[in-house]
Amino acid sequence: MTYETALAKIHSLLTFGSRPGLDRMRELLRRLGNPQDRLRYIHVAGTNGKGSTCAVLSSVLTAAGYQTGLFISPYITDFRERIQINNEMISEETLTAAVEETFPVLEQLREEGIIITEFEYVNALQFVIHANAGCDIVVLETGMGGLLDCTNVIKPPLCAVITAIGLDHTAILGDTIEKIAEQKCGILKKGSAVVTSRQETAAMRVIEATAEGLQIPLIKTEDLPVEVLEMSLAGSRFKLNNEEYFLRLSGAHQIENASSALSALFYLRNKGELSFTNGHIREGLRKATNPARLELLGSDPVVLLDGAHNPNGIAALEKAIKRFLPGAPVTCVMGMLADKDIDSSIALLKGLFRRVYTVPVNNPRALDSPSLAEKFRVVYDDVTAFEDVKAAFDAAVQTAKAENGAVLICGSLYLAGEIRPYILKN
Numbered sequence: 001m002t003y004e005t006a007l008a009k010i011h012s013l014l015t016f017g018s019r020p021g022l023d024r025m026r027e028l029l030r031r032l033g034n035p036q037d038r039l040r041y042i043h044v045a046g047t048n049g050k051g052s053t054c055a056v057l058s059s060v061l062t063a064a065g066y067q068t069g070l071f072i073s074p075y076i077t078d079f080r081e082r083i084q085i086n087n088e089m090i091s092e093e094t095l096t097a098a099v100e101e102t103f104p105v106l107e108q109l110r111e112e113g114i115i116i117t118e119f120e121y122v123n124a125l126q127f128v129i130h131a132n133a134g135c136d137i138v139v140l141e142t143g144m145g146g147l148l149d150c151t152n153v154i155k156p157p158l159c160a161v162i163t164a165i166g167l168d169h170t171a172i173l174g175d176t177i178e179k180i181a182e183q184k185c186g187i188l189k190k191g192s193a194v195v196t197s198r199q200e201t202a203a204m205r206v207i208e209a210t211a212e213g214l215q216i217p218l219i220k221t222e223d224l225p226v227e228v229l230e231m232s233l234a235g236s237r238f239k240l241n242n243e244e245y246f247l248r249l250s251g252a253h254q255i256e257n258a259s260s261a262l263s264a265l266f267y268l269r270n271k272g273e274l275s276f277t278n279g280h281i282r283e284g285l286r287k288a289t290n291p292a293r294l295e296l297l298g299s300d301p302v303v304l305l306d307g308a309h310n311p312n313g314i315a316a317l318e319k320a321i322k323r324f325l326p327g328a329p330v331t332c333v334m335g336m337l338a339d340k341d342i343d344s345s346i347a348l349l350k351g352l353f354r355r356v357y358t359v360p361v362n363n364p365r366a367l368d369s370p371s372l373a374e375k376f377r378v379v380y381d382d383v384t385a386f387e388d389v390k391a392a393f394d395a396a397v398q399t400a401k402a403e404n405g406a407v408l409i410c411g412s413l414y415l416a417g418e419i420r421p422y423i424l425k426n
Contacts, residue, residue, distance in 0.1 A: 001099065003096045010121060010125075014118045024115070025123070028114075029127065035128045036153060037155060039127070039131055040137045042138075042159050042160075042268075043152075043160045045145070045149070047180065047184075047310065053163050055249075056257065058084070058288075059087055059288040061265075063284040064276035066274075068135065068137055069138035070139045071130075073119070074413055080095060102124065119143050123150050145183040146185065148183070156189040156190065156192040158274075159192060159264045159267060160194045161194070161261070162194060176202075190216060193217040193219065193267060194219070195219045195221065195260055196220055197221050221259040224266075226255065226259055227240070233294075234250065235247050248289060249293065251294045252319060252320070292417070293306060293307060294320055298407075300401075301407060302405075303397070303409075304406065304408045305408075305416055305420060306416070307413035308411070309337065309411060310341060311341055314349065317410060330354055330405060330408055331356075331406070332352070332410065333357045333396050333410075334359070334409070335358065335367075335389070338365055346378070353380065353408075355384070360389070362415075389415065390422055409423075
């Protein structure tokens with residue numbers, strides 16, 4: 001089997017969509033020998049910040065010498081970003097061998113009327129690959145929700161982390177913060193512990209009640225004594241316990257995400273589950289990366305790539321633009337999926353940009369460029385609909401150079417994945 005064939009087999013499962021529930025996943029893993037039971041985890045759920053929190057956790061653990069598995073979604077440019085060991089994508093050969101070993105089990109299940117979705121299968125693959133690699137610990141990001149997310153087949157993790165909760169995937173997870181928080185809290189298990197980022201009051205009440213009901217420790221990042229010294233598009237310097245650190249990820253929201261990761265790590269060190277030094281923290285924070293999260297890809301002009309696609313993420317982006325580019329003429333290149341809360345996101349972006357270029361997103365759920373442009377014209381006068389993402393980016397760069405401005409590409413991680421290689425190449 002070639003790598004291309006392996007990817008084709010994985011993506012062939014997309015046709016089965018998303019199906020919440022754990023029974024199919026448990027049966028698949030049972031037939032694969034329950035590889036998930038051979039591993040230890042830090043399990044991460046939330047609406048925004050999951051990927052960055054996972055990146056920091058993985059980076060610090062790798063710096064400390066642990067064989068560290070990482071499972072994240074979605075990927076930006078290479079499918080193998082989803083399954084990493086020691087902050088490196090697995091090899092094409094490793095993925096191909098895992099598909100060759102496991103795909104016949106899927107075909108047998110299908111003959112029995114049990115349909116496995118793509119996300120379920122990719123999750124099973126990472127369990128197999130990380131178990132075969134003998135990982136000491138796996139940083140495991142949920143896909144959607146938590147309670148019925150197929151990552152939730154694991155036994156109690158060393159620790160669970162709940163990042164910022166907001167309104168997203170409301171048709172599946174619920175249309176209130178409380179309902180969504182209940183789904184996220186589904187990953188909490190008796191015998192474990194939970195770390196939570198700063199939350200809206202309604203979400204925090206649900207987390208507190210769930211932790212109390214399970215009688216597990218609740219650690220809040222707001223209790224971590226972080227003193228911010230400096231923030232820029234290149235990253236942030238902060239002080240913690242009289243030690244100074246540099247976080248490569250930029251924005252106040254990334255300091256919060258790093259605080260969630262560090263709170264979990266400190267708790268596990270105090271419990272005797274992990275061992276690491278301040279030097280390991282320093283190295284891990286300095287090396288942590290997460291593409292398309294306020295990512296600085298150019299300086300002349302400034303080019304920023306961000307995958308924010310819901311009001312919670314857009315609000316963090318708004319604060320970053322106001323802080324790092326105050327008064328600068330910013331050209332925004334934006335594409336979004338039609339099932340997102342587009343109107344609320346646009347309202348948050350009012351007054352931030354000189355102009356907006358709307359673009360299509362290569363996804364069947366995308367809103368077409370002209371329709372997105374019409375929505376933007378409610379709050380902006382200078383709006384242009386493009387049908388080609390690269391042409392929009394090139395036009396934005398040319399304009400930004402002429403007026404000493406900046407370019408921001410945002411609205412969808414799918415859009416980020418499409419344009420990022422082009423930006424890096426050019």
